[in-house]
Amino acid sequence: MVKCKKCGAKAIINLKAFKLSLCKDCYPNWFEERLKRTIRKHHLFKDGDRILVAVSGGKDSLSLWYALNRLGYIADGLYINLGISEGNYSSISREKCEKMSEKLGMELIVVDMKEETGLSIPETKDLRSKCSTCGMVKRYFMNRIALERGYTVIATGHNLDDECASLLSTVLRWELGYLGRQDISLPQMEGFVRKVKPFAFFSEKEVLVYALTNKIDYIYDECPYSRSATSIVYKEVLNRIENRSPGAKLRFYSEFLKKKGNFEHFREIEELKRCSLCGQPTTRDICAFCKEFRVKRGTG
Amino acid sequence: MKVKFRGKEYEVEGSMRVKELLQRFDLLPEYALVVRNDEILTEDELVREDDEVMIITAISGG
Numbered sequence: 001m002v003k004c005k006k007c008g009a010k011a012i013i014n015l016k017a018f019k020l021s022l023c024k025d026c027y028p029n030w031f032e033e034r035l036k037r038t039i040r041k042h043h044l045f046k047d048g049d050r051i052l053v054a055v056s057g058g059k060d061s062l063s064l065w066y067a068l069n070r071l072g073y074i075a076d077g078l079y080i081n082l083g084i085s086e087g088n089y090s091s092i093s094r095e096k097c098e099k100m101s102e103k104l105g106m107e108l109i110v111v112d113m114k115e116e117t118g119l120s121i122p123e124t125k126d127l128r129s130k131c132s133t134c135g136m137v138k139r140y141f142m143n144r145i146a147l148e149r150g151y152t153v154i155a156t157g158h159n160l161d162d163e164c165a166s167l168l169s170t171v172l173r174w175e176l177g178y179l180g181r182q183d184i185s186l187p188q189m190e191g192f193v194r195k196v197k198p199f200a201f202f203s204e205k206e207v208l209v210y211a212l213t214n215k216i217d218y219i220y221d222e223c224p225y226s227r228s229a230t231s232i233v234y235k236e237v238l239n240r241i242e243n244r245s246p247g248a249k250l251r252f253y254s255e256f257l258k259k260k261g262n263f264e265h266f267r268e269i270e271e272l273k274r275c276s277l278c279g280q281p282t283t284r285d286i287c288a289f290c291k292e293f294r295v296k297r298g299t300g
Numbered sequence: 301m302k303v304k305f306r307g308k309e310y311e312v313e314g315s316m317r318v319k320e321l322l323q324r325f326d327l328l329p330e331y332a333l334v335v336r337n338d339e340i341l342t343e344d345e346l347v348r349e350d351d352e353v354m355i356i357t358a359i360s361g362g
Contacts, residue, residue: 002342012340021342058360161331161359204358205331212340212356221307222360235359239330 006030013209016246024213031210035067035198042184044196045153051075052151052193054142055100055108057093057219059211060157062100064199066216068155069104075155076107080141082134083113083120086224093219100217109149111141117293121225130225133292140289144280146193158197161204164249165234167256176266184257190272191281203242203249204235301347304354319343325355332357 002011004023011021022030039045053068055061055077068075079097084090094110101108114120117137124133142154163182170178184201188194199207211218226232241248274280275287277294286295303310305325312324318334318341325332329343336353347353 002344011342014342014344024340059358060360203330204360205333208333208356208358209340212335220356226360232359235331239328239359242330243328 012213013206015206017203017242017250018247028210028213031202031206032067032070034201036071038184038201039071039198042196044155044185044198045073049153050151051153051155052109052142052146052149053077053155054138054157055079055097056157057096058157059216059218060159060199060204060207062096062157062216062218063207063211063214064155064157065100065104065106066214067210068198069106074106076109076151077101078109078111078142078145078154080138081110081112081114082137084122084224085120086122087221089219089221089224092221096217096219109145111145113137113141116141118297119293131229134225136288136292140280140287142195143191143193144278147191151193152188153194153196155196155198157199157207159199159202159204159207160249160253161235161238162231163197163200163253164238165231167253168234168238169230176263177268179256179260179263180265180267182256183260189281191274200253201250301349302352304352306357313349315346315348317343318345318347321347321353322355327355327357331359 002014002021003009004011004026005021006026007023009023009025012024013027014021045051051068051073053061053065053075055065065075065077077097077100079094081090081094097108121130121134124130146154167182170182184197186195238249270283272281272283273285275282275290276285277290278287280287280289282288301312303312303321312321319329321334322329322332322343333356334341334347334353335356336347336351341347
């Protein structure tokens with residue numbers, strides 16, 4: 001039996017990258033201490049910040065909301081109802097977010113995509129790919145709601161596997177401009193609320209074990225549209241490398257952050273304007289959101 | 301043993317270590333874990349013929 005390195009009880013996880021085995025009681029403390037250090041080291045939150053956590057009902061975002069609360073941060077949640085009816089995906093995920101909101105005693109803001117745009121994600125047949133539309137819709141509402149409600153920072157549940165998959169995807173295409181942009185924290189700019197990823201150094205499994213040890217009630221099923229996502233292939237490849245070389249994902253990401261300054265000059269700095277239809281920041285006259293949901297559908 | 305995985309139930313013969321069980325489902329311990337009676341098992345633990353376990357994967361897309 002593998003024993004907990006801190007107290008000697010039966011271990012539930014063997015963190016090979018850290019050469020550390022922990023039990024069900026010591027693991028959440030280790031996780032929260034590491035989260036605290038990450039937030040401090042990367043200056044993710046400032047005094048007086050009003051935090052909005054983007055929640056989907058999945059393990060990452062609900063664990064983030066829960067963990068920030070445990071660390072004493074006052075943070076509300078934002079849920080975007082995408083109207084995915086397959087397997088009752090959206091209604092179940094919304095219910096999970098509402099339960100967490102009740103448990104934490106924090107407000108959950110709900111935005112309904114169908115009410116706002118006239119379309120749900122399954123109805124966006126003639127638009128770009130579902131995942132790409134979903135990403136754009138989420139980014140738009142996160143920023144708009146945060147600005148309207150006076151939040152100063154948006155926290156998302158992106159984890160180490162998400163960040164490494166994104167980095168691998170960028171490197172495979174050598175999109176140097178994107179390399180200059182990827183970070184644990186995206187700064188506040190004119191019309192854009194600051195975004196942070198406090199779980200960026202935690203693997204997907206570490207977050208899963210945190211969710212399970214804290215009995216966080218999350219939606220177990222995956223979004224039906226993400227099952228064939230390329231990011232899953234990248235994550236599997238990265239985990240095969242991790243299996244052979246523990247700590248590989250952490251090195252890949254943390255060394256990138258140390259060296260990302262080398263790519264800064266590849267970033268195309270485009271001038272931001274206000275969308276002529278909604279007023280959100282954009283590099284064009286009309287933002288991508290309005291172009292898809294207003295101009296193409298003739299409602300703009 | 302009875303193994304629940306992605307909403308389905310499977311019958312697996314014999315006793316084996318968690319990592320071997322994960323291998324049977326073509327999974328790695330880097331992103332998948334086994335739970336028995338609400339308890340997470342480390343990859344070297346033995347799961348026995350009469351156990352009922354659940355495999356949970358951590359990978360999500362999008």
